[in-house]
Amino acid sequence: MPSILVTEDNESLRKAIREFFLRERFEVEDVADADAALAALGRRHFDLLVSDVRMPGPGGNRAGLELLKRVKATDPDTIVIIMTAYSDSDDAVEAIRAGAKEYLKKGEDFSVPVLVAKAKQAFEEQQLQRENKVLRSSLSVHYDPSRILWRSPRMAAVMELSKKVAPTNSTVLIEGDSGTGKELVAHAIHALSPRANRPLVKVHCAVLSEGVLESELFGHEKGSFTGAHTRKQGRFELADGGTIFLDEIGDTPWHIQTKLLRVLQEREFERVGGTVPVKVDVRVIAATKHSLRELARSTKFREDLYFRLNVVNILLPTLRDRPEDIPVLAQFFLERYRSDARKDSRGVSPDAMGLLVKYAWPGNVRELENVIQRALVLSDGEWIEPRDLPADVRLGEDALALGGAELARSREEQEKAAILEALTLERGNRSRAAARLGLNRTTLLYKMKKYGLIQ
Ligand SMILES: Nc1ncnc2c1ncn2[C@@H]1O[C@H](COP(=O)(O)OP(=O)(O)OP(=O)(O)O)[C@@H](O)[C@H]1O
Ligand SMILES: [Mg+2]
Known part of the structure; x- marks a missing residue:
């Protein structure tokens, strides 16, 4: 009371x-x-x-x-x-x-x-x-640094570097394929920094059109364009005292790159339609799945901005390059999703784990997370078995015994057979067949075209 x-x-x-x-x-x-x-x-x-x-x-x-x-x-x-x-x-x-x-x-x-x-x-x-x-604070529980798991020396080095750079104000550029954990590492750096009690504001630079992105980042003054009825604060202002996470920085339009460069150099900018400079105290963490160096070489990205961002560079290895992490991650996701799936699965069977470790994981950790989630739904025993895994992952088994072109051909044949089987079992329902295969519907349609199953 x-x-x-x-x-x-x-x-x-x-x-x-x-x-x-x-x-x-x-x-x-x-x-x-x-x-x-x-x-x-x-x-x-x-x-x-x-x-x-x-x-x-x-x-x-x-x-x-x-x-x-x-x-x-x-x-x-x-x-x-x-x-x-x-x-x-x-x-x-x-x-x-x-x-x-x-x-x-x-x-x-x-x-x-x-x-x-x-x-x-x-x-x-x-x-x-x-x-x-x-x-x-509970939103960041998902990104609790203590929940980042690894066994591999390569990830250990990444975490070591993240911990070292966290307490500084240094700009950090995180590079790595899709689903390797870039956002997770950005959250960890923020959480381990003196700015942890201030906001971490995320901006996805690739999904917004140029005009929208500019006013999202820097805000706008009232009347600066049709529809700007009130003054709006941008994400840089909202992040004052904290950290801004610029995701997919490689896709930022040139004009905005110029404005970002100025923020990094002078920690100030003008709102869209404004003339008064706004000063901010913001730490910048950027992420990209492209190589920024390459983009800068091919003049798609400002070289000076690249150098400003690339003060500390953290490169996240693909999951294929750190297979030691697969078992711990698989068990971790199993525990995370077990209660959602209302299953009391104890773990991944040795056979199934063998397949997980051999698979190439083009979608990296996120793909592994999805595969475990799906396997939990399908499994009805104490252990996740090979039959609970998507066809792509299961294919690794025999393909490994073959080599080169033969392997590719065999993989394709098996994939085609698996698609046909799923379509038959689901009576031609493509969405359900895709779910059964652990693919999304677009990928299934693409593969059906590739194998001549549809026009
Ligand atoms: N080492 C790890 N330990 C635990 N979970 C992880 C780890 N790495 C990634 N994850 C999980 O995998 C998923 C993908 O990670 P994240 O979103 O950070 O990847 P990303 O590199 O930003 O991907 P994208 O390029 O697609 O945006 C998240 O659910 C994240 O929690
Ligand atoms: Mg991301």
Whole structure:
């Protein structure tokens, strides 16, 4: 139950306020002057202080305002509501500036029930803010650095470097194929940095059109283009004090690259349609699945921006290049998704694990995650067996015994056979056949075309 301290020299009003709060089951203490209030505040924490402005004793006409400042200095979480009979707009401004939640004028907009309602509203808001904080931190649970798993020396080196660079303000460029864990590493660096309590703001540079991307990144001024009805803050401003994660930086249009270069050099920019420079304190982490060096060579990417971004370079190895990680990751995903699938699978059988380790994983860790999720749904024993794995993964088995072109041909034949089998079993339903094969529908259609199964 929230606790409340009421400071009011008018006894009948004080008792009325006390009664009303008690009726709402709040915990209430009441005092008649600022001295007694300070003593009470020194003894314990109150969630809310309701105070008059003019009271006998020290501070006199401004006793309530002084009390407000003392509380905010020592216990900033305490909500303060000021009420006064002598309304003075200067006092009101001062009170709000000093952190008061409300400034109520007795007589005008004041009655005890209004005060109680305002207090309850303030408690609710505070609760919501706390929940948001928890929510924000739980969002990163998925990216909890302690949940990044590896066994391989190559990943160990990546993590070592990430830990080393995290506490600095250095710009970091993370390169690696799709699904290798670039975003996860970006989150880890942020979480291990002194900026961890500030926001990590993500921008996906590839999916937005040039105009939208520019105003997402830098914000815009009111009226800067049709539809810009209000001023909007960009992600750089939202990330102030924290980190911005520029995903797929390689796909950023040239004009925006120029603007990014300036932010990296001078930590300032202008909003779209604006003339006043906005200063920010933001750490930049960028990721790309293309080689930025190559893009810079072929003049698709500004070379100067490449050098600015590439202060520390973290290259994530493909999963094929670190097969030692496959068993731990498989077990980890199994534990993560077991309860969703309502299965009490204990693990991956040795045969199935053999296939997982041999497979090439073009989609890297994300593909492994999907394969385990799907296997959990299909499996009905204690262990995940080869039959629970997609055809692509199962094919590895015999293909390994063959070599070169023969292998490719054999793989293709087997793949075609597996597709036909799935289509037969699903009576021609392509979506279900795709699910059975662990492919998405577009990939299935592509493969059906390739094998001449459809036009
Ligand atoms: N070492 C790891 N330990 C645990 N989970 C991992 C690891 N690496 C990747 N993952 C998981 O694999 C999935 C893909 O990772 P992430 O999104 O970070 O990859 P990405 O490189 O950003 O991919 P894309 O290029 O497609 O955006 C996520 O669900 C992530 O949690
Ligand atoms: Mg990503």
